[in-house]
Amino acid sequence: MEPRMLLKEVNPAAFAAMVGLEKFLDGASLDKKLKELVKIRASQLNRCAFCLQIHATDARKLGETEVRIYTLNA
Template sequence: MEARMNYRKANPQAFQAMLQLEKYVHETGLDKKLIELIKIRASQINGCAFCLDMHTKDARKLGETEQRIYLLSAWRESAVYTEAERAGLALTEAVTVITNGGVSDEVYKQVREHFDENQYVSLIMAINTINCWNRLAISTGMSAPAIL
């Protein structure tokens, strides 16, 4: 796929706004590996190859294992994720596909067992930020670099 445009150059202010959201997410105190799992899972759901390429590499740099990255699309059937991670992933799916009923009371309760109100909002912001990056990348035709 050929990029339609370079959105960073076309609208630098929009790019700067996104960078500010990203900066906020990384200053929340949420576990860095959990943030990357959220980014990967949302990108899988949205079909964003560019973001999947980037965030699987970022996760590996943080020490994430290949097994946990490979199993992420089937996290419910895998025992390699903590209960807190599972709650974050459930919230990621609910927020990413918000039209499928929103965030159920069950998911909310599951998340709140592991995260306080402040962290809950921080998780939502992390999920919203990667969803926005996905939409920017897909809409402007960004793709993962080809490896030949």
């Protein structure tokens, strides 16, 4: 199995931008479950299975339903 790419090392500017967006979202008044759904959808578009797993797990912990998680790509 090939090791995962570390974005922080490969492209520090892109990583910094993602961290900045995350900080912005932390202060936004959006529902936490909705934020995770957005992250799941972005991970689908980026085809990142690792991120999909993380954000789907986080969404479930917040009480998000399986139906909403599974139908995001529809």
